Amino acid sequence: MVATRAQLIWIPSSGVGHLVSAVEIAKLLVERDDRLSITLLVLNPPRASKSNPFAELLASVSSSTASAAKSQIRFQELPYEDDPSGLGAKSNMSLAERHKPQVRAAVAELTRALDSPPLAGFIIDMFCTPMIDVANEFGVPSYMFFTCSAAFLGFMFHVLALQDDEGKDLSEFKDSDAKLDIPTLVNPLPAKVFPTVVLDEEHRVWFLGAARRFRETKGIVINSFEKLEPNALKSLLGDDKIPPVYPVGPILNLEVTGRSDKSSEILSWLDAQPSSSVVFLCFGSVGSFHDDQVNQIAHGLEKSGHRFLLSLRRPPPTGMLRAYPEEYENLAKVLPEGFLERTSERGKVIGWAPQVEVLAHPSVGGFVTHCGWNSTLESLWFGVPIAAWPLYAEQQFNAFMMVVEHGMAVEVKMDYRNDLGMETKEIVDSEVIEKAVQKLMKADGHDEKKEKVRQMSERSREALAEGDSSHLAIGRFIGDVFKNIP
Known part of the structure; x- marks a missing residue:
């Protein structure tokens, strides 16, 4: 008998970008099928710095979702668990491991309720694979929410096979000029843009362990879309060792629920600038630079002659990996002497930035970004060309995809690193930044990269339309959830 109702338990990661996209996909699912209900069990992260946007974000998305999805x-927040290991990719997994008893108890309580729909399964974030064990205890399937690209998913499976099936020592790729053929990429991938977790022996253990566990799931939901990654998705769908893949993207939080004084000031400044004249520099919720690099960024922008909006935040204390940066008390102290005065008529330096609203603004003509996957999808959605300056996680891989694989971005420095103890000691010179900005903001309206970005913007919107690829993938996923109810 086909179930008339079903509930899913969703366990998102504590990362800001992970939570936002998880909530947006959850909204899509319940809007498509009113038989579904979803409970998000939120694992609160360690508070490693005074400026932690997670709690504020959670309150915001909880409020907006409550009104939209009834x-x-x-949302159910689980009590905060102290993390003696500090922040970083490794601790995301340990956070999930430590929360197993709390998740077990919360799900047991939910399913005991008299009006509780049948438990259809768990949707787990890619950093929460220990929760597969809890789903198994309840006798329900697990589905994974993969917050990166389809090509990167293929990369994870490929390097796992290299080690497990071919006995390859992956440490050989560290400081290597080697290139690797990846089934989900057309072009060979240089080892210099491998994610740090593959090059670092300690973190490689959990990275490959996570990839092994991905294979235990009943399906993988990916925030990407067919017209962006046709080759990668074809490769994944043709591999019988990989669970079914559902490319449902681009899933973005485009709602503006309220405008702060800060965002109003920023947008008012943009209103006064000519169309497509401003280069926007922003490096994500965790991205920051030390003083020497900030100085080079400032000099590069000044020499470029272009209008700019620069988002800068102070790095966390040394040793606090992935801790959230904090606002500068006085931006003038970290910038070159007289910089703010000399550039006052064509530039603005800010702390936090309302990124979606800025990218949507007609005066913005280019985006210097860390290449986080959500930021990449947002830039494509709004048709804003990219200059790639990755920092951490899989961002070097994303930069390679955008610059080389798709030809939709220019490079600042694709192999720049700033995480997991492998921070680069190199300072990107102001001349490199100046040239990248000049190339990004090229005035020629027939620039090939800009045209590709414009076309992909149209395709990203088409993907979610009724009857198109992502709309159909969401329907397939919902159908399989009901089919797989125990």
Whole structure:
């Protein structure tokens, strides 16, 4: 008998970008099928710095979701667990491991309720694979939410096979000029843009362990779309060792629920600038630079002659990996002497930035970004060309995809690193930054990269339309969830 109702337990990662996209996909699912209800069990992260946007973000998305999805989506915060290991990719996994008893208890309580729909399964973030064990205890399937690209998913499976099936020592790729053929990429991938977790022996253990566990799931939901990654998705779908893949993207939070004084000031400044004249520099919720690099960025922008909006935040204390940066008390102290005065008529330096609203603004003509996957998808959605300056996680891989694989971005420095103890000691010179900005903001309206970005912007919107690829993938996923109910 086909179930008339079903509930899913969703366990997102504590990363800001992970939570936002998880909530947006949850909204899509319940809007498509009112038989579904979803409970998000939120694992609160360690508070490693005074400026932690996670709690504020959670309150915001909980409030907006409550009004949009009524009672079909619920949030339940689990008590904060101290993390003696500090922040970083490794601790995301340990955070999930430590929360197993709390998740077990919360799900047991939910399923005991008299009006509780049948438990259809768990949707787990890619950093929460220990929760597969809890789903198994309840006798329900696990589905994974993969917050990176389809090509990167293929990369994970490929390097796992290199080690497990071919006995390859992956440490050989560190400081190597080697290139690797990846089934989900057309072009060979240089080892210099491998994610740090593959090059670093300690973190490689959990990275490959996570990839092994991905294979235990009943399906993988990916925030990407067919017209962006046709080759990668074809490769994944043709591999019988990989669970079914559902490319449902681009899933973005484009709502503006309220405008702060800060965002109003920024947008008012943009209103006064000519169309497509401003280069926007922003490096994500965790991105920051030390003083020497900030100086080079400032000099590069000044010499470029272009209008700019620069988002800068102070790095966390040394040793606090992935801790959130904090606002500068006085930006003038970290910038070259007289910089703010000399550039006052064509530039603005800010702390936090309302990124979606800025990218949507008609005066913005280019985006210097860390290449986080959400930021990459947002830039494509709004048709804003990219200059790639990756920092951490899989961002070097994303930069390679955008610059080489798709030809939709220019490079600042694709192999720049700033995480997991492998921070680069190199300072990107102001001349490199100046040239990248000049190339990004090229005035020629027939620039090939800009035209590709414009076309992909159209395709990203088409993907979610009724009957198109992502719309159909969401329907397939919902159908399989009901089919797989125990």
